[in-house]
Amino acid sequence: KQEVTQIPAALSVPEGENLVLNCSFTDSAIYNLQWFRQDPGKGLTSLLLIQSSQREQTSGRLNASLDKSSGRSTLYIAASQPGDSATYLCAPSRGGGYQKVTFGIGTKLQVIP
Amino acid sequence: KAGVTQTPRYLIKTRGQQVTLSCSPISGHRSVSWYQQTPGQGLQFLFEYFSETQRNKGNFPGRFSGRQFSNSRSEMNVSTLELGDSALYLCASSLGPLGGDQPQHFGDGTRLSIL
Numbered sequence: 001k002q003e004v005t006q007i008p009a010a011l012s013v014p015e016g017e018n019l020v021l022n023c024s025f026t027d028s029a030i031y032n033l034q035w036f037r038q039d040p041g042k043g044l045t046s047l048l049l050i051q052s053s054q055r056e057q058t059s060g061r062l063n064a065s066l067d068k069s070s071g072r073s074t075l076y077i078a079a080s081q082p083g084d085s086a087t088y089l090c091a092p093s094r095g096g097g098y099q100k101v102t103f104g105i106g107t108k109l110q111v112i113p
Numbered sequence: 114k115a116g117v118t119q120t121p122r123y124l125i126k127t128r129g130q131q132v133t134l135s136c137s138p139i140s141g142h143r144s145v146s147w148y149q150q151t152p153g154q155g156l157q158f159l160f161e162y163f164s165e166t167q168r169n170k171g172n173f174p175g176r177f178s179g180r181q182f183s184n185s186r187s188e189m190n191v192s193t194l195e196l197g198d199s200a201l202y203l204c205a206s207s208l209g210p211l212g213g214d215q216p217q218h219f220g221d222g223t224r225l226s227i228l
Contacts, residue, residue, distance in 0.1 A: 031212035036219075043117070043203055043219035051214055089156065093212045100169040100211050101146070103156035 002027045006090060006104035013080055014112050021075040021107045023090035028068050030092040035064050035075050037086040038106070044089065047075070080111045115140065117206050117220035125226045131192040134223045138185050138206030142218075144168075145187040146211060147179060150201040150222070162187055163210045191225075199227045 003026045013019055023033075032051050036044040048057045048064040050073070056065040063076040073090055087106040094100065118137040126132050138145050147159040158171040162181035179189040185206070191198055201224050205217040 032214070034216055041221075043119075043221040044205070044217075046216045046218055049214070049216040091156075100161060100171070101158045101217075103148075103158075105155045 002092065002094060002102040004090060004092065004102050004104035006088075006107050008107060009105065010108040010110075012110040012112060015080060015082060017080050017111075018076070018078050019080055019109070021077070021088050021109070023073040023075070023104055025071045025073075025090075025092045025102070027092075027094060028071050030068060030094050033064075033066055033073050033090060033092045035062075035073075036089045036091065038089060039086050047088075077109075080109075082111045082113050085109055085111050117204055117218055119202075119204050119220035119223050121223060122221065123224050123226075125228060126194050127228050128194055128196060130194050131190065132194060132225065134189045134191075134202055134204075134225075136187045136189070136204030136206075136220060138187070138204075139218055142206035142208055143185055144207045144210050144215075145181055145185065146205045146207075146217065147187070147189050148203045148205065149173075150203055151199075156203070159189070161211050168210060194227050196227050198225065200225060 007022045034049045035047040050066040061078040066073045087108045089106040091103045120135045144163045146161040150156045160170045165181045176192045181187045201222045203222045205219045207217045208215040
């Protein structure tokens with residue numbers, strides 16, 4: 001059974017700071033890993049998708065890396081802004097078994113102006 | 114391009130009733146997945162439909178069922194509602210099946226409250 005852990009659970013940083021969110025998973029037999037953000041009362045917004053054969057993906061100020069062998073992924077946010085405040089979730093997707101996609105509980109980020 | 118649309122946004126039911134939730138995927142997307150989100154358990158995978166076939170199912174009781182129509186719209190049904198079914202139910206669509214190279218796109222969810 002896949003288990004996903006996200007550290008830290010909550011993070012508060014001043015605007016402009018660079019930060020790293022961590023995601024670890026127990027089953028390395030994954031096809032891909034997706035990072036999302038969720039604003040209160042809303043659905044999830046897709047940020048980045050990394051295939052199992054890739055090491056990293058970049059989109060604007062966001063960079064996600066994947067080390068499948070060690071079961072880790074990180075999301076790097078450069079020059080954080082108040083609009084980045086949200087809960088960030090990672091979700092590895094595997095090829096078989098009944099637990100197709102497993103989400104972490106998330107990291108709640110607050111960027112202080 | 115319209116995003117994933119879930120209806121209704123809010124729903125209040127009583128124990129023992131049944132409920133049907135609807136999800137319209139992004140145009141052209143053939144995969145629809147359903148998730149349950151609660152404060153205690155986080156997001157849990159319910160099932161995925163691709164081209165009208167259920168491809169995978171999470172660890173939920175048989176009271177939770179779904180289907181997908183030929184236009185890729187999907188419905189989820191929960192029968193004999195229990196208090197513990199109170200949650201935000203999220204639907205996600207993608208071009209290809211889960212585990213491929215296409216990202217999932219989520220709707221804003223249906224918040225179900227059981228009294």
